[in-house]
Each structure stands twice: as C-alpha cells, then as structure tokens.
Amino acid sequence: MASRTEEFDLRFAGLDQWSDADFLMALWEGQMRAVASVGPILQDLAAAANGIARRLGGGGRLVYVGAGTSGTVAWQDAKELGGTFGWPEQHTIVMLAGGLQSAPNEFNGAEDDTDLAARDIQQNDIGEHDAVIAIAASGSTPYTVRAVELARERGALTVGICNNPDGSLIKIADHGIFLDSAPEVVAGSTRMGAGTAQKAALNILSTLVMNKLGRLFDNLMVGMRAENxxxxxxxxxxxxxxxxxxxxxxxxxxxxxxxxxxxxxxxxxxxxxxxxxxxxxxxxxxxxxxxxxxx
The missing domain is CATH 1.10.8.1080 (Helicase, Ruva Protein; domain 3)
Incomplete structure (x- = not known):
C-alpha cells in the first residue's frame, strides 16, 4: 500500500488545466494545511526537545538524518544553528544519504542504501551521548530507518519525524512524531506539503532545544555570531x-x-x-x- 504522501487526491483532477489563480490557490492551501499539521504535535516536539537538550547539555552531539527533500530540509536546519545560536559545528552532524555534492542519480538512489547508513553511523561514532533527529516523508526510507535502528542500538536518543501514520520511523524511534500534512496537491511531490511541515517542525524543535541550552535571553539571540x-x-x-x-x-x-x-x-x-x-x-x-x- 502506498504511503499517504503518494496518494492521488481526486480533488485535484485536471490540475494541469486549471487557471493560474485556481492552481496557485490549491498550492497555497496545501502549504497552509502543512503548517497547520504542526499544531497538534507541539507536545510531542516539547518532549523530544527536553530529551535532546539533556543529551546535548551533557556534551553530546546533535545528529540529523535524512534523504532527498527531507535530508536537505534537515541539512538546512543544522546549518543555521551555528550562526543563529552559536551552536558549535563540531557538535552537529548531518547524515544526508549520498551527500549534498552527489549527482542527482546518486542522491536519489542513496536513500535505499542501508549499508551506507551503517557506515555513516560507524564513521561518526554515534553513541549514547548523542541525539538523532531523523526525517522521512514516508517514514520508511531505508537509509533513514536503518540509521535510526543502529543509533538506538548504540544508545543514542532518537527522534523520528514523518508524514505517514504508518511510517516505520514512528515505531522505532524513542520519539515518533507524525505530521498529518495530508496528501500532496502534486501527488508524491514531498518538496511541497511534507517538506513545509517538516521545516516548520524542525524550526520549532531546534529553537526550543537551543533555548533550553541558554542560547536565548527573552526573545533575543544572545548566542548569535556577529559575523557581518x-x-x-x-x-x-x-x-x-x-x-x-x-x-x-x-x-x-x-x-x-x-x-x-x-x-x-x-x-x-x-x-x-x-x-x-x-x-x-x-x-x-x-x-x-x-x-x-x-x-
């Protein structure tokens, strides 16, 4: 059975022939539904943030795991922590299947490589002091799921975020979080609704973690790097x-x-x-x- 993000939503039959105004309205409404899907899981994000902050406060590292669109969303969140909050790069690891510099065919194909996930976990020496945030729209991406399985076996705290209620990530992570972003307007295009929901969830999650680590005072970025x-x-x-x-x-x-x-x-x-x-x-x-x- 296809995951929810792959469903064909019949409300959008004939989309390619709609007027520009109706086309854009459909996409905009999809984006609004995606952002709204974060509201019901705020308590789940809070619980995950508390667990992550405890690991990082004890000297652990924050590890992001993903592939494809989900991986690039994770990479963006990780990249912004240093400048915004002064979080040290040596305490941030991004495990992106295939890597950002890989060719398109390699980047897409790498999401099925469970051996690569095992090598990345081993090479980064993921362990009990670390916190892993894994993201996959379907919740079943082989690279991501295997990385979470191995990270948890090695004692790391694991957070799994996906847009499919039956996603494996929800079941295997310490904190499994379902983002109900609904079927995509453009069927299967998870760079749209699912990606927006993931970005919003990560923004909220990592900001709360940084706050718990003392990187804010009131609503001011006191950990910020003043580089320009x-x-x-x-x-x-x-x-x-x-x-x-x-x-x-x-x-x-x-x-x-x-x-x-x-x-x-x-x-x-x-x-x-x-x-x-x-x-x-x-x-x-x-x-x-x-x-x-x-x-």
Missing amino acids: IKLRDRALRIVCHIASCDEGRAKDALSQSDFDIRIAVLVANGHQVSRAKEVLGLSNGNLRAALEYRD
Whole structure:
C-alpha cells in the first residue's frame, strides 16, 4: 500500500488545466494545511526537545538524518544553528544519504542504501551521548530507518519525524512524531506539503532545544555570531538592551569579548572578561543564570 504522501487526491483532477489563480490557490492551501499539521504535535516536539537538550547539555552531539527533500530540509536546519545560536559545528552532524555534492542519480538512489547508513553511523561514532533527529516523508526510507535502528542500538536518543501514520520511523524511534500534512496537491511531490511541515517542525524543535541550552535571553539571540555589519549592529542593540547601557559602553564590551554577546553583557555589567567567561561557564552558557550568579 502506498504511503499517504503518494496518494492521488481526486480533488485535484485536471490540475494541469486549471487557471493560474485556481492552481496557485490549491498550492497555497496545501502549504497552509502543512503548517497547520504542526499544531497538534507541539507536545510531542516539547518532549523530544527536553530529551535532546539533556543529551546535548551533557556534551553530546546533535545528529540529523535524512534523504532527498527531507535530508536537505534537515541539512538546512543544522546549518543555521551555528550562526543563529552559536551552536558549535563540531557538535552537529548531518547524515544526508549520498551527500549534498552527489549527482542527482546518486542522491536519489542513496536513500535505499542501508549499508551506507551503517557506515555513516560507524564513521561518526554515534553513541549514547548523542541525539538523532531523523526525517522521512514516508517514514520508511531505508537509509533513514536503518540509521535510526543502529543509533538506538548504540544508545543514542532518537527522534523520528514523518508524514505517514504508518511510517516505520514512528515505531522505532524513542520519539515518533507524525505530521498529518495530508496528501500532496502534486501527488508524491514531498518538496511541497511534507517538506513545509517538516521545516516548520524542525524550526520549532531546534529553537526550543537551543533555548533550553541558554542560547536565548527573552526573545533575543544572545548566542548569535556577529559575523557581518547587520549582525554586529544587532549585537550592539542586544547588549545595550540587556545591560541597560549606552552604545559606547556596549561597543567597548563587545570589542573586549570578541563580539560574544553573552560575555559582552557581563563585561558591560562590570565583570572583567576572564571573570565573565568563568561565570558563564559555571552557568552552563546560560546568560540569565550568569547574571543571577552569586559566589
């Protein structure tokens, strides 16, 4: 039996002959249904985030696993964690079947390669300190399913996200999550509804994890890397806001701290850089806890 993402939805019979307005409306409604599918699984995402944060807080790595569209969605989420939250790249692993640089035929074919999944798990030494987030629209992609099976055998925490209620990922992962994004408007084109639902779910999941690891203060990205003019200006505003200081003091603090926002806030509040680093370390990188720290 075909997975739900492969179903032919008869509501869209004759789609290729619809007017532009009706065609686009159908696609837009499909995207809205996809985003709406995340609402009912927020508690599942919260439970997964708590488990992931515990592993990462203990020094573990965040591992993304996927193939095809799901793999590239996972890769995008992983890639953005460093710049947005300052999450270290050495603590992020992306296992994308075939790799981003592979030729189209290799990229598509790699999703069936369970031996490749085993090699990738072995080479990355996935273990009990790590947290694995695996994504597959069908929930049955051989590469992804095998990677989760092996990661769990090795003691890693596993989260499986799919768009099929009968997907194997739901059954084999510690946290199996079903995104009810409905059959695709363009049958089987999971880059559309399923991909949008996955992106929204990952955005929410990884942001909550980063918050639990102290990478936010209020709604501000205090772990952010200020690597260009726009981000340096943002860093300046953040330090001014949290430390309640003027721009001159904030600029000096940022300069002393190599534009590490959390260190800069502590420096602007009167700490020497070395002490600020010590206090932040004792607070597990959590700025709010560091500001409240007392010897």
